[in-house]
Amino acid sequence: xxxxxxxxxxxxxxxxxxxxxxxxxxxxxxxxxxxxxxxxxxxxxxxxxxxxxxxxxxxxxx
Numbered sequence: 001x002x003x004x005x006x007x008x009x010x011x012x013x014x015x016x017x018x019x020x021x022x023x024x025x026x027x028x029x030x031x032x033x034x035x036x037x038x039x040x041x042x043x044x045x046x047x048x049x050x051x052x053x054x055x056x057x058x059x060x061x062x
Contacts, residue, residue: 023040
C-alpha cells in the first residue's frame, strides 16, 4: 500500500506515482472520496455478423 500526498497542477491534473494502468474509471463522491478502478481496453475477438452486414450495406451504398 502506498501513502503519499498528491496535488493538482495548474491544469487541474494529478499524477499517480508508479501507476500500472493507463486508464482508470473514476468515482467521485459528495463527501470528497475519489475511487480509481483500473481499466484495460481490449480488442474484441471478432466482429458480429450484424456489424459485418451493416458495413457491407454502407460500402454498397457508397
